[in-house]
Amino acid sequence: MYAFDLARPTSVADALKALQEEDAQPLAGGQTLVPTLKARLAAPSTLVSLRGISEMQGVCHDDQGRIHIGAATTHAAVEREVAKDYPGLAALAGQIGDPAVRNRGTIGGSLANNDPSACYPAAALGSGATIVTNAREIPADDFFEGMFTTVLEEDELIFSVRFPVPKVSAYAKFAQPASRFALTGVFVAQFDDGVRVAVTGASEDGVFRWSEAEDALGRDFSADAVAGLSVPAEGMIGDLHGTPEYRAHLVGVMTRRAVAAAG
Amino acid sequence: MPKDEQGIGASTKRREDIRFLTGDGNYTDDINLRGQAHVVFLRSQVAHGRLRGIDPAAAEAMPGVIRVFTAKDFESAGGLPCGWQVTDRHGQPMKEPKHPILAEGKVRHVGEPIAAVVADTLEQARDAAEAVIPDIEELPAVTNPKDAASDASLVHDEIGTNLCYDWGFVEDNKAKVDAAFEAADHVTTLELVNNRLVPNAMEPRVSIGDYSRGTGEHTLYTTSQNPHVIRLLMGAFVLGIPEHKLRVVAPDVGGGFGSKIFHYAEEAFCTFAAKAINRPVKWTCQRGESFVSDAHGRDHVTKIELALDKDGLFQAIRTDTYANMGAYLSTFAPSVPTWLHGTLMAGNYRTPLIYVNVKATFTNTVPVDAYRGAGRPEATYQLERVIDKAAREMGIDPIEIRRRNFVTEFPYATPVAVEYDTGDYHATMDKVLEIADAAGFEKRREASAKKGLLRGFGINAYIEACGIAPSNLVGQLGARAGLYESATVRVNATGGVVVMTGSHSHGQGHETTFAQVIADMIGIDADQVDVVHGDTANTPMGMGTYGSRSIAVGGSAMVRAAGKVIDKAKKIAAHLMECSPEDIELKDGKFSVAGTDKSVAWGDVTLAAYVPHNYPLEEMEPGLEETAFYDPANFTYPAGAYACEVEVDPETGKVTLCSFAAADDFGNVINPMIVDGQVHGGIGQGAGQALMEAAAYDATGQLVTGSYMDYTMPRADDLPYYAVDHSCQTPCTHNPLGVKGCGEAGAIASPPTIVNAVVDALQRGGHGHVTHIDMPLTPLRVWQAIHQR
């Protein structure tokens, strides 16, 4: 680890001010950033901790029944607090890492990082969530820009994430054996006006919506409805744990399992 | 003393766990010496290259930097020695290129230390290490042991070949073996890879060198399984320090699995540097660094053939193996694919003719050496896999074909140079089928099928060789060391006992089990006995712990020393009671005279030994302390049978280990709970090898599984309930405790059991074309096997 300064603001305004510092970077749960620092792969001048900012913590509901989750809310808190109102999302949060990771890692950190194997991007995209920053509101459909990249500007801070709640939903995750991130994970959500299917872990472009499956499930929300569908292997990630063909195959399997679980 | 509660055979709790579990342990990294400096090694990022130069000037000018060392500083030192010389098929010694402390002229694997930066603080050393830029001309790398044999790219130019040796065993049998294959009714052939593993002890390696100008004494604190071996190898061969000026301390050590047997460059470096800068020098390995600097395990590419007659009786075995040595010969590397592997190729079976060929090659990878099981897992895996395949091909039940071929009469001399003293392979097979509830398998298979899962039953029988080893024998085989063990038993005036053993405990629980044996022999409370190990300053010359040798060899030395103590104590008791020593009996801590009611307590005798007022001083020295060395007459041969059940998800290829049963014959058992734990851990490690772990190199020689993000360690939720039994006991005939050793059986016997089960599941589940899948059986590999036709 290289030396850095640590700022501990208690308000968003102070955090944004601290982030003006050259090479300053937000620190949320540190579950991605701290290992990166330990490996000396990043050298921020100042880390701006978001943990002390109460405005960025916790879960609430609005009068349209949507759920707002503060960006610095941990996976464990989400798992607990949306269990009744959005069980599909709670179950996804509960499958991230292990208890130590879930008690520190945050939804904002996960979305900002946009690891191609992370779970939350599938939930955000699969729910049609809105990412609320200090500057604007960004629909999930426009937020993710491929592996480890998003439309966030430098110094733009995710403030909260707003989820519409589907009728039914489920996340089916096939874990990469070593890291237990998603080798392929599929989030399926059925709304009154249609079905959304978001796939993480599989594509070289990061999380994506499988529109063919969405159409089929929109007509008939059953595992059988997607049984004959497949995604092409081209553009899928190939590594030690899965070839592009294997991942493409898993997209179909996990979609069917998610639908069956949601059903 | 109630022997059943704490003597031999009692499951007493491990006394060492109190300090391990409450943070009171004293691991090497817990040691900090006054004025210590820290070293960071600059390690090669490329697998193979010519080292054209290193410029340490920039680093040396950085804050806190004391000195930057390179190979130049070690011109007067020797290379790291190899402890075993293998002789090839043509009577020639193996190739033994120099293994420098810091890279000389070339880098040969990712992770090889090139320079060492010593600074006041660890962070300063790290910063400075980044400023040392070696000038390296990259060369093509070779990583696969079979590819290396083509010599397309030479790892060591000066020996002109990548072949370390071409070993044939038993060479004189070759023609007869070939003839038996010609005549056989059936031949089964299997090509397989025994996957390369990273040991991953929980505690990474640590070394601290210290030197006293006043006395000229060196001290090395290090994470070792055998401090005396390090003292001998490093003192005599690398740094030229006589043993009386070199103390090696291996305090609490958090797991080794073989990887902490070997003498490593970092140990020699810290010892050397401490004198050079006149300050203690400490190195603590980081996890990522361990992946590329701890000796790896396994990495064999093998073709095995089994010749059978029409009844499934084994006629001959022929194997052809390429064994990866890595870039340099680690301490015991050459012995693993040869003597520790070839001699086990008979397994539990009466195969009359066996020929084993092993070509060991150098590659641009981390050195490979003994890892839990060392050679025996490689032997067992190929044998038990080919037997399963043969059974299927011939339509014979896999249990039945094993039973037809079991050795049943002992002693049994195999055609591969070893003699099994005792065993009962049918008994362990019966037992494992019982505890695995083999009879209920079909019902469970149907239940799995209802969930869309394919269930399989895997069976295996194994034998291994422990208690290494008769020194004169291993000397003939090329060992450059004796393999006895030692112990001093010191009795204090007030009756307490301290055992100083040459064995080393790094998780095995010797402090508990060794004390149980002494408590049992004397009849005192086990709390009266302390076991000391790990410091060359206060233990007799010992060879350390590996190869499940501690109780069989170290325990025997201790029993022998304790026997001498008891003999002397009886003489003292006889003097006190004015009778003849022959009439004295020691029981429950009391010496009594046979046929009378006269007795003296253990404590009275020990007191007399040190306060010899009433003592036969003309005949005997005072004191009560004896040392013994024990050199075993033979190896010991633990054996048994394992079974497991798996479920395969045919849609994803994922394998779930549902149950695991182990019936082991370890001979007599000192502490059944500790033995259970050893088997549990071994099975966990075997499951890791079978289903998860692989050290994978890419074509450029980068280790692509260099962290836990990609290297899969087994976790608690990957492992099932274990049914473990060691009630089938055929005691070893040639050591005083009748013990065989239990440390490696689980890791040796479980991989074939699991792979057999997966193949069984696929065969039963309609995927008859799958006759083998190479480990680890990851979801990807199983899915690919199902879909490849």
Ligand SMILES: Cc1cc2nc3c(=O)[nH]c(=O)nc-3n(C[C@H](O)[C@H](O)[C@H](O)COP(=O)(O)OP(=O)(O)OC[C@H]3O[C@@H](n4cnc5c(N)ncnc54)[C@H](O)[C@@H]3O)c2cc1C
């Ligand atoms: C052992 C382990 C297992 C894991 N398993 C999984 C898994 O199964 N699935 C999964 O999805 N993830 C997994 N993770 C990742 C985990 O979920 C992380 O918590 C997450 O990726 C990052 O969140 P964080 O709060 O820790 O962010 P940090 O590590 O603190 O930050 C990550 C990045 O986001 C930036 N950032 C943080 N907060 C904000 C914000 N509010 N606005 C803008 N930028 C911000 C930081 O500057 C940094 O660049 C695992 C991690 C570990 C260590």
